Structures are given as structure tokens and as C-alpha cells.
Amino acid sequence: MSKSLFDKVWDSHVVRKIEDGPDVFFIDRHFIHEVTSPVAFLGLKSRGLSVLYPERTFATADHNTPTINQHLPVEDPLSANQLKALEDNSNEYGISHWGLGHKKNGIVHVVGPENGITFPGATIVCGDSHTSTHGAFGAIAFGIGTSEVEMVLSTQCIMQPKPKKMRINVNGQLGKGVTPKDVALYIISKLTTSGATGYFVEYAGDVFENMTMEGRMTVCNLSIEMGARGGMIAPDDTTFEYLKDKPLSPKGDDWDKAVAHWKTLKTEEGATFDKELTFLASDIEPMITYGTNPGMGIGISNNIPNADAVEGGVATYKKSLDYMGYEENDSMLGKKIDYVFLGSCTNGRIEDFRAFASIVKGKQKADHVTAWLVPGSHEVEDKIKEEGILDIITEAGFVLRQPGCSACLAMNDDKVPAGKYAVSTSNRNFEGRQGPGSRTLLASPLVAAAAAVTGVVTDPRDLL
């Protein structure tokens, strides 16, 4: 039977099948961070277990780290405690640790690919749902809970039933000002936040083939927001080019052998999917969300839908609009905003900063807007400086912060105050996600930049 990319990678990692139960699934690469790993290590200790393959696990500090003055001790004692636990546990078990201040430090899903830890055909997990990012390389990558972190540490396996398969095709050419983020938000708005629950998605079609690795990562990153376990894109020359010579990528003969294998990782003609959807690139415009889940997104020039027009409960919908302080049929364009957040594992890569700079160049940040520009890693930060982007944004009145998750989940001090509106390039607009009472509008770096200089929701195509 013809196999899909997903089948090939999944089936080659099954150690054992359990009848009417999950597969014992081998994990090639495991990322850990300070928030979801401490209890897993406690579990190991209380059972007297060791780490089976420490060289397959990589630790980085990102979730609760400050984005200014990283050279000073972390002020919040609870955060400092978690960071110390990550460091101590990594040292104790011989796990590589890129802590705060380390030159390779950054958001787990940014530094993994940057360093060639991620590779095509790999199985990758982390106690963070946006692990799906790594699917951009043709890997099966998904988020796990802390109990599973403990399983991976102690046995390099988890127990997973094989998900169903979905293929999402987007064909054609994206319009000016339409970015990978918009493609993803568009798909989620069509599928809703539970539309892909139980499925693993393969993205196919020219739109994804023509995307850079950064763009593919943004798309795969957001797979979880439609409920999918993860999403993946078949590896191709763009993928190999990106990975070649990365610090941990295979070298020499090993590289050639690896690429030869990676080239076989494609969905075969005739492979079947449990569900297949096709969209047209030309239907997609810059997107923005108006509600409290990522499925509540619209083309930026559209009005907020009427409660009758949306699927699901009217009460839940109205509660959501209430929280946002918006009304049905309102136009999003022209809505005043207070904060802008450029960053996160969704849009904290160099390409996102280039896009942001392309709009703010020669303009000025709106006076009433507070902007947090947070690179996904030190490597991104370095490139921002090398490419002259720092000068552009500085002249426009913006300040560059230091890498971390920052306002994506607001575990550090980067919290949007109650009632304030933030245009964010991150991935979740849940109630209070960016701080208690905060109101989040998810959008692309271009839309964020347009809002940052005008102070209101603005169509970036008018500024390009």
C-alpha cells in the first residue's frame, strides 16, 4: 500500500504495537525546558530511575526568563528556582543545557532547528504544545505532558496511538502582504480550534513548497491551534540547504547518506488520508483574530461575524466578544491598540524581524503603543544586528529585547495589563494568556508592524 510521509516516519519508530492500545513509540530528539521538566525529574528520582539516552535530550531555558538584563540574577524567586532545577537536573544526568546567558540560549523551537538538532524523519517531543514547529523539516513532532517527559527521560519512548491522517493543500500564489502566519490563521479559522483533533496533518501544495523554512515553521507551529497533534511538510532542497553545516547536522559522508534517506521521505502517489482539504492561496488576505481562541480570525478588511454565522454555542461566542470589548459586525480596521509583541516560537525568527522592519523603516512608533520586540534566540538577535535591522527599528523608536518566550505566555514580567489590547505575533489569544485580563489580537509580523506605527489595526498592504 502506498505510504504517506507521516506513515513512513511513524512506522519506522514503533518499537512495539500493543493490541487495542497505543504504540510504543521511540523518540529521537527530546527538548526540555524549566517549566514542564522539574516534576518529571522528581518522578525519576522517586522511582530510582536514570536517564537512558542523555545525548538525545536537550535543555534550554526560555519560558519564564526575563527579556532585559539577563546578566543579572533572575529576580522572581520561583522562576530562579525552576531555572536552577533545570540546570542541576541537566548536570546530574549529563544532558546538554543552554541556560540563561549561554550563547545558544533561546526558545526551544527556535534553537532546535538553528543548531541542526531537528532533522527530517525524526521523532521529536517536548513538554510544550508548539513542538509541532519541527514538523517543518518532515519530522513527527508534538507536545507532551510531564508524565511523558518522565517516560522519555527514562526509556526514550512514549505510548501513543497512531493518529488519523489529514492532508491540507494550499495551491496558488500568495498575494502581497500575505505571510505564512496568515495562511495558518486562515486554515484555523476554517477548521476551528478542534477541527483537526485526533489528526496529524501534512501540508502540501505550491504555497508550502515555495515557503522558506522559517515560513514552514510558522505554519507547522500553529497546527496545534486547530487541535492537530502536529503538522509536517515533506523535506526538499530548501530543507537540506537550511540544515547543511548546522552545528549538529551530520557532516561529510554521514551528511550524504542522511540526505539520500531524507529524499525518500515523501508521500507516495495513491497514499490515502482520512481527511483532505484544499484551499486557494488567492482567497487568503492578512488575518487578524478578534476573539479568545485562534480560530476566531478574519481577513483584516472583514467585519466581526454575527453570532448566528459562527459554529458552536452563542453563549460562548458572546462571552468571548464581551471579554474582548468588541461587538458583532464591528470592523477590525481602525481599532485602537496599546501593545505590540513581535516574538515567540511562531514568529520570532530572522525573517519575522525583516518583515517587521520593512514596514517600520522610516516611520515612527505610535506614541501610545508599548512594543516588545523579542528575538527567538541569540542567533536571531545577532543576525538582527548584522543585517542592520537593529538600526532601522531603533530609528523608528523601538527597543530590541533579549531572547525568550516573553509575552507569548507572560510567565515573566512581560505582561499586558488588564483590559489592554495587544497585537501579537504569538500563537494564543486565550483569556489572560498575555497577563490577567489582557486582550490579544493574533496577527503576522507585518500586521503587528502596521499597528505599531499607526496605533490602530491597519492593513499592512497600505504601508508596503
Place this chain on the structure above:
Amino acid sequence: MAYDKFNILTSTAVPLPLENVDTDQIIPARFLKATERKGFGDNLFRDWRYHGDNTPKENFVLNNPTYSGKILVGGKNFGSGSSREHAAWAVYDYGFRCVVSSFFADIFKNNCLNIGVLPVQVSPEFSEQIFDAIYKDANTEIEVNLPEQTITIKSTGAQESFHINSYKKDNMLNGFDDIDYLQNIKGDIETFANGLML
């Protein structure tokens, strides 16, 4: 961390008929800073349960003494969003042993099963019947029978069966977890790993 055995649970239930309840609501990120699994129940639904000054929000169901019990009945797409197992811990630590919904987000469901909270997926119609029964009489008992894989509204006798794979069912009945299983097949795992290219 193996957990309590689950067999038959008969209890009153707490209704939360909202859809898309995400794990950021179940436990907000700022309460994820512990390095031990303790005290998460206090912050279950923190921002729906308390005002900014920590006084209880009276109209939230957990603050309403009428409703209590070991079963939480949620709306569709319960537990979406972040993979934080802390959400399942908070549910457990508060005292719930079972969550009922017409649809669960994947990771949350998995996390529940891994710590001994039984997620019971029912049809949308049955979910409505449960809400109706509880709203009519808050003392309505729900019976969740794992060996039989049934859920019953005691007052009306309405019953539905639910799915759980036999591996997980066995685990729940015996209080085993996946780590126990995996430890026993380490030899197989090592043989497998030796055959890998990268």
C-alpha cells in the same frame, strides 16, 4: 508516579457548560512555577474563580455551594491549548477523578489518563441530558463504571457507554502507569535504538 485505582465512581457533579475551555483557563501560566506537584487545586480556574484582589467571583460554579462532587462536566473541546500537565494535576488536586465532555482535546485527555483522571467522552445529546439533570437537581448522582464502560444518570436511569482502549483501561483499573510498562521492555527499546542512523 503510579496513581489511585479507578473502578466505579458514583458522585454528584459540577457543571461547566462552556465550550473550548483551554488549559490556560484551567490553570493560568503564572501558576506553573512550582518544581513540585503540589497545591495546583487552589489555582484551578483561578481567573474565573477569583477577582484580581483574590476575593471569590460568586457566579463561578466552583464558588457555588450548590454544586460539588468528584465529576466535572465540561462543554465541547475541553482542555484545548497548552500541553501543560499542570491542568490535569489541578483538576485532580481539586478533587475531581473524572471529567465528562462531548469532545476532548488530545493532549489534555492523554495527560488525564496518565495521572489517573478518567476522561469520559459522551455524545452531545447525553452531555445535554447530564446538564439538564444537574440543573434540575444538584444532588443528581452520576455513576461512572469503568469495568462496564458506562456512564449513568442515576435520577433518570439514562445510560451511555464510552470508549477507552483496553490497555489504558487495565492501567486505570490497576493504578499502573506507562512508565511501569516501559521499564519492563527496556531490552527491546535498546535493541531498537542500536539500529538507528541518527
